[in-house]
Amino acid sequence: GSDGNYTVTLIEGDGIGPEISQSVKDIFSAAKVPIKWESVDVTPQLKDGRTVIPDKAIDSVKTNFVALKGPLATPIGKGHVSLNLTLRRTFNLFANVRPCVSIAGYKTPYDNVDTVLIRENTEGEYSGIEHVVIDGVVQSIKLITRAASERVLRFAFQYAEDVGKRKVRVVHKATIMKMSDGLFLNIAREISKDFPQIEFDAELLDNACLKIVTDPTPYNDKVLVMPNLYGDILSDMCAGLIGGLGLTPSGNIGDECSIFEAVHGSAPDIAGKGLANPTALLLSSIMMLQHMNLHEHADQIQKAIFDTLAEGKYLTGDLGGKAKTHEYAEAIIKKL
Numbered sequence: 001g002s003d004g005n006y007t008v009t010l011i012e013g014d015g016i017g018p019e020i021s022q023s024v025k026d027i028f029s030a031a032k033v034p035i036k037w038e039s040v041d042v043t044p045q046l047k048d049g050r051t052v053i054p055d056k057a058i059d060s061v062k063t064n065f066v067a068l069k070g071p072l073a074t075p076i077g078k079g080h081v082s083l084n085l086t087l088r089r090t091f092n093l094f095a096n097v098r099p100c101v102s103i104a105g106y107k108t109p110y111d112n113v114d115t116v117l118i119r120e121n122t123e124g125e126y127s128g129i130e131h132v133v134i135d136g137v138v139q140s141i142k143l144i145t146r147a148a149s150e151r152v153l154r155f156a157f158q159y160a161e162d163v164g165k166r167k168v169r170v171v172h173k174a175t176i177m178k179m180s181d182g183l184f185l186n187i188a189r190e191i192s193k194d195f196p197q198i199e200f201d202a203e204l205l206d207n208a209c210l211k212i213v214t215d216p217t218p219y220n221d222k223v224l225v226m227p228n229l230y231g232d233i234l235s236d237m238c239a240g241l242i243g244g245l246g247l248t249p250s251g252n253i254g255d256e257c258s259i260f261e262a263v264h265g266s267a268p269d270i271a272g273k274g275l276a277n278p279t280a281l282l283l284s285s286i287m288m289l290q291h292m293n294l295h296e297h298a299d300q301i302q303k304a305i306f307d308t309l310a311e312g313k314y315l316t317g318d319l320g321g322k323a324k325t326h327e328y329a330e331a332i333i334k335k336l
């Protein structure tokens, strides 16, 4: 806003969502971030026989352009469309950015991980086109289009340039998926010509998995970009390298609106107990601040988080500590 204040849509989400959202709200208010939260409910409603997100929630994101979102539980089976998928489609959030950076104070096999993975977020294996051919034979269609591939690939090159990574690498299986991944790869080659200062290459998915877990260092200067399902799996693998789902943020980027969220789900097993680690949502909120060009606030809060983790006195259970969610948040606030 022109008065230096921004309104951001907040979707607190299910399960641990409200608890970790509270930590973000408390820390942002202590750091005097010039943001006003607009909380919206995204409980699906029935409209003309279809399950939809309430208009109020959609209007809020459309007006504010930026949202922070907690996890949403998706009931398994019974033909439910995932609300997360619905949000991505509604706002055309075509790129999913997933950074994984080693956390000082939490020991993992490697202490120098700094990967960024960009996942195509709208099609591929997630197109939802599946059918029974005959009894006992089903077909699932992986859809790759020039339009969606161009969009996410161009974004990946631009992102590399913006954050100072030297290379863009496409991860693919064009040896087997000759047409679909082949198209994705060819478009990447075309777009790389528009970014002569960024190096471009490609790697097979299986090889990338083997190499990253063997030594993640060579991946630190690269932005990895890939079709939907590969990104889903490979990003969880990278999350494992830095200490798990409690630590990994993401941004869903669209032409107009962007929604930032933790990679993890609603963690029903620990919900309501004050045990959740809010770091992943906090780091997502920092990606959001960077996206909004609020770099000073982003840096200040990020440093307080990393210092608190490095000190190791107030860690949540998933990181081997005993702190409650709010105790960890209070420790961060003391370091602001």
Ligand code: NAD
Residues within 6 Å of the ligand: 016, 070, 071, 072, 073, 074, 075, 084, 245, 246, 261, 262, 263, 264, 265, 266, 267, 268, 269, 270, 275, 276, 277, 278, 279, 280, 318
């Ligand atoms: P999950 O990520 O919710 O939980 C997996 C494990 O990680 C659990 O043991 C959980 O306790 C732990 N965990 C996750 N986040 C944590 C945190 N912040 N702090 C400490 N521990 C944490 O995955 P799930 O159990 O497979 O899914 C639960 C629900 O979440 C499902 O309904 C699923 O559809 C949904 N989901 C939503 C999103 C999203 O909204 N983006 C993403 C994934 C799953």
